[in-house]
Amino acid sequence: MPLHDAHYQHWGGAHTGIWGRRWVIAQNGLSACLRSKLLRYVVLVSWVGGLLMAAFLFFLGQLLVPDSNMTRWVMQISPDIRAFVRMFTSWLQDHPEVSVGTTQNVLFYYYGVYSMPLSIIALGMALPALITRDLASNAILIYSSKAVTRGDYLLGKFCTAFGVMTLTWLGPLCGAWFVGNLLAPDWTFFWHARIALIHVLIFGLSSMAVLSLLALGVSAVSSREKSTPALWFTWWVLGLAIQPIALHTLQWLRHLSFGYNLKQIALAVFHLGRELQTAQDSIPILGQLLRQVPPATRAALDHPLLGGAVMGLAVMLLTAALIVNKRVVPE
Amino acid sequence: MTVLIRAQELSRWYGIVMGLNNVTFQIEPGLTGLVGPNGAGKSTLIQIITGQLKPSSGQLTVFGLAPWNNPPLLRRIGYCPEGEAVPKELRPLEWLEGLGLMSGLRADEVKGRAEAILDKVKLPREHWGKRLGQYSKGMKQRVKLGQGLLHDPELLVLDEPMNGLDPMGRQEVAQTLKELSAGGVSILISSHILAELEALCNNILLLNWGRILASGSQKEIRSDIKNWPEELEIECDAPEKLARHLFAAGVLAGFDLSPEEGLLRIRVKDAASFYEQWTALLLESGAMVHAIRSRSRSLQNIYDKVTT
Amino acid sequence: MNESPPISSFRATGTHARPGLAGAFRGLWLLTWRSQLTLRQLPVRLATLLVLPLLVYMTVRSTDKWALRRVDLGKSSEELINFLQRLKRERIPATVQTSKALGDILDHETQQSELTWQEWTSESPEARLQRLKDHVANWDSRILSRAKAVLDDREFAEFQVVQQRHRDHVLLKLTEVSVPWSRTEPFYHWLINFYFFLILPLTCVRGCGPLIRDELQADTLGFLITRPVSRARLLMLKYASQVAWLEILLLLETLLLFAAGAAREVPALGTLLPLVLGVQMLAVPAWSALGLFLGQVTTRYMAAALLYGAIVEMGIGRIPTNINILSIVRHLQTLLSQNAAVYALYAWPSGKVATAVGALLVAPVIFLGIATLLFSVIEYHHAAEMQK
Incomplete structure (x- = not known):
């Protein structure tokens, strides 16, 4: 029939499920974050770091192959280095768990912990797109009029923050592990380096969850776009600044810094103290170098303050939950 | 006659976008309306007049002086911007006192002056204790108008001052502006509410696409537009009968009927000749006429005609 | 229609002078402090003002408390609990008298060692570290020699493991700060x-x-x-x-x-x-x-x-x-x-x-x-x- 009914009609097509709607909130949030040129630069820098890490793993892997171009090039430097490299590489080939497993575990600890600031910066830039702008524009009222609950909305925003950090942290970490081992001289590298990957996933996923929840709390503090990133960065910087004073006075003050708490969790997950002890006891020459690490530093590595870190993070998360509960309500 | 504002080949661009395109005009003292659609260049022109922007080329003078960074000139100009933005944390008296001191009022007189201004713009006293962030749109508009009047300017420039006001409020603002104009203050007002401007302004300045399309009084503009048939709206008891009679008399260029409303809208070929015959034609038709309105004389009509 | 009240014209009185520096500053000062000192912002402002002085008060010890400070050799009660739990895991029965005796030894030796430690001024960090290690070693050996007298061989073997861990943990914690403030x-x-x-x-x-x-x-x-x-x-x-x-x-x-x-x-x-x-x-x-x-x-x-x-x-x-x-x-x-x-x-x-x-x-x-x-x-x- 030529004429169609153009009047208002109820939607008769298929409805997406609740996860589809949550995905839309997360996806829109992530798109809003990625509109920022600076954030895109941070993502780029993070992946460049991942590539460099993969290149370094490739380099290390090549050193384990006696007749590789890398080994031949290094051995050309001087006769002493040639002798050292021969002895070192033959030892490493006999002890793959240490040469591959321990080395990658230690490397990924340092890469994971020292690339965390980039993610913190990225999350700070993404804060306005989480809850802040929605508070300013009353979009929460619009969301609440749709078929999504407050929990769905928050879950979607949580996934936005999680997505940002996947792009800047977990993605490059896992990518570096995969590419680094793909470029290894042997497929067994994947097996020997499995522990490092497991540790990366445990630490990465748990830290990202914690940081995402904290970010939600901070982004709900104010409806002003400039205030929430300022609060986030101020908290981070002051947390770092307080460390030297706290170390000499009230040690629990160190746990006011989320960066410090997450570092303690990293130490516990990666068992860095134990790994360094293994490396010190097993690997020639490196052991002598590691013995020169100051006792204070070794003490910190061997005994992470996990209990305090967990309690500190729990208090922060509780505060964030209270803030979100109070602020994210349709007016 | 003295010229208040003179623009000579004035242009202003934002990157590759032309805000004002080589405009030349003069504004004389009195009440002048600035009319144009969104993006016509009204706010740009107002911001140049009030010294917030510089011309990209050409020149504009107010009281014979260039407004940019010109404190003696700014003493003579009052400005009420578009938009709802006001300092949210301040109370109206606090804000007006601060601005008043900045405008040269003495410390001992500024408070009294601020209170008098708030009374003049009819902001109820029971709201004076609240912060500006808690005000409705209309209340903010009144306070904004008040800050423009604080230092008794000779020229008051208002960008969409009726926005957010209810009909009563618009009437009160219009009354205030008429009183100011009668007191010797020149007013330049931009608005989309053309009916109010029509009743308020002696002269209008029509803008579109950054160009001046017309300037002068409404009568001058209308008479300048050629081949523009007179349009009338007649409210009567037998519109069909009247239409048949007028059509037979050969005076109509066209007509529209709304019998259910009792309305007949006609376009006449020759206005002068029509008016000479009108009384006779009406008596002959036998129709009972309740009201006649000229649609072509309205500012809306001029605006539509000029901007299409 | 109500007419709005007339207001005096300044032009009549000639108040057309430019604002002086003082007047303009006064106006801006009014706008500045009034927008930043509001009742709504007051709790946050007070909190931010008081946080740092509170931290100072908490982290600087009074002279009395400073005089009573001791080196921290951990909680002897925790060590005792760890030991008893270990005995339970190894299915070694422990008597109440043994527990009490061992607890008294740990309390006494820990307290004594904590009180006898002195910080010396103008001591190099290396010398202090060595002195601290010696002090902890002395404390450890005194505890072990007294515990041997009250525990049997199996109990003592388990106690040695617990005490070693406790000693290492204490030493690592003490050496975290090489130069105390x-x-x-x-x-x-x-x-x-x-x-x-x-x-x-x-x-x-x-x-x-x-x-x-x-x-x-x-x-x-x-x-x-x-x-x-x-x-x-x-x-x-x-x-x-x-x-x-x-x-x-x-x-x-x-x-x-x-x-x-x-x-x-x-x-x-x-x-x-x-x-x-x-x-x-x-x-x-x-x-x-x-x-x-x-x-x-x-x-x-x-x-x-x-x-x-x-x-x-x-x-x-x-x-x-x-x-x-x-x-x-x-x-x-x-x-x-x-x-x-x-x-x-x-x-x-x-x-x-x-x-x-x-x-x-x-x-x-x-x-x-x-x-x-x-x-x-x-x-x-x-x-x-x-x-x-």
Whole structure:
């Protein structure tokens, strides 16, 4: 029939499920974050770091192959280095768990912990797109009029923050592990380096969850776009600044810094103290170098303050939950 | 006659976008309306007049002086911007006192002056204790108008001052502006509410696409537009009968009927000749006429005609 | 229709003069402090003022508590519990008398060792570390020899494992800090490192950076620049009123910090306070002017300030070259070093006081001058600002 009914009609097509709607909130949030040129630069820098890490793993892997171009090039430097490299590489080939497993575990600890600031910066830039702008524009009222609950909305925003950090942290970490081992001289590298990957996933996923929840709390503090990133960065910087004073006075003050708490969790997950002890006891020459690490530093590595870190993070998360509960309500 | 504002080949661009395109005009003292659609260049022109922007080329003078960074000139100009933005944390008296001191009022007189201004713009006293962030749109508009009047300017420039006001409020603002104009203050007002401007302004300045399309009084503009048939709206008891009679008399260029409303809208070929015959034609038709309105004389009509 | 009340015309009385400097400043001062001191903001302001003095009070021990301080050899009760749990796992029965006897030994030896430890002044960190290790080893051997008398062989074997772990944990915790601080040292670190060189500059930059940008983004700049005040004068007076506000706020904070220090009997505060207040009076305009200049140049003025801090203050300022005169921190250090306690603690390289004062007076003039020039010449447009 030529004429169609153009009047208002109820939607008769298929409805997406609740996860589809949550995905839309997360996806829109992530798109809003990625509109920022600076954030895109941070993502780029993070992946460049991942590539460099993969290149370094490739380099290390090549050193384990006696007749590789890398080994031949290094051995050309001087006769002493040639002798050292021969002895070192033959030892490493006999002890793959240490040469591959321990080395990658230690490397990924340092890469994971020292690339965390980039993610913190990225999350700070993404804060306005989480809850802040929605508070300013009353979009929460619009969301609440749709078929999504407050929990769905928050879950979607949580996934936005999680997505940002996947792009800047977990993605490059896992990518570096995969590419680094793909470029290894042997497929067994994947097996020997499995522990490092497991540790990366445990630490990465748990830290990202914690940081995402904290970010939600901070982004709900104010409806002003400039205030929430300022609060986030101020908290981070002051947390770092307080460390030297706290170390000499009230040690629990160190746990006011989320960066410090997450570092303690990293130490516990990666068992860095134990790994360094293994490396010190097993690997020639490196052991002598590691013995020169100051006792204070070794003490910190061997005994992470996990209990305090967990309690500190729990208090922060509780505060964030209270803030979100109070602020994210349709007016 | 003295010229208040003179623009000579004035242009202003934002990157590759032309805000004002080589405009030349003069504004004389009195009440002048600035009319144009969104993006016509009204706010740009107002911001140049009030010294917030510089011309990209050409020149504009107010009281014979260039407004940019010109404190003696700014003493003579009052400005009420578009938009709802006001300092949210301040109370109206606090804000007006601060601005008043900045405008040269003495410390001992500024408070009294601020209170008098708030009374003049009819902001109820029971709201004076609240912060500006808690005000409705209309209340903010009144306070904004008040800050423009604080230092008794000779020229008051208002960008969409009726926005957010209810009909009563618009009437009160219009009354205030008429009183100011009668007191010797020149007013330049931009608005989309053309009916109010029509009743308020002696002269209008029509803008579109950054160009001046017309300037002068409404009568001058209308008479300048050629081949523009007179349009009338007649409210009567037998519109069909009247239409048949007028059509037979050969005076109509066209007509529209709304019998259910009792309305007949006609376009006449020759206005002068029509008016000479009108009384006779009406008596002959036998129709009972309740009201006649000229649609072509309205500012809306001029605006539509000029901007299409 | 009601007519609006007539108001007197100033033109009749000739009040058409331009506002004087004092009048304009008074107006801007009114707008500045009234918008920043509101009842709604008061709890947050009070909390931020009190946090740092509270931290000082908590971390500086009183002379009495300091005299009673001991080296921390851990909780003997926890060690006893660990031992009993280990015995239970190994299915070794433990009697009440044995537990009590061992508990008494642990309490007694731990207390004695904690009390007998003395910190020596002018002892090298290496010597202190060795002495600490020897002290812990002595404590450990005394416990083991006394425990052997009350425990049987199986119990003693298990106890040795527990005691070794406990000893290692205690030693690692004690060696985390190689050079312990004196009683009053935390006060100076809070005051100088944390407050003076971190909080104060950040507060000033945050306070003055968005002086124009905030007005622009809120679309209220038009109300100010259409007043009969030149753009240069407007910016300078806005800066002056904001600096005055910051001086008052930071004066309060400094006084509260010193009050906390006095409550904890930090000596010689009477000579330090005037110096700190005087240097602060110079520091606030300098940092504020820097913030204002950065705010005129970029919307990301805080990031720019951190970059400035990294490059100029932490980089150039620490290198002995001719251009380290650019570092504001360096000049502040020169002035603060005039206090003996501060100098003894930090031993900053000393410069000339006159140069430092001169540089701190010139810096705001330069930054403010450039900012004023920019503001006088550049238009600031709300629509363009919102697109950034």
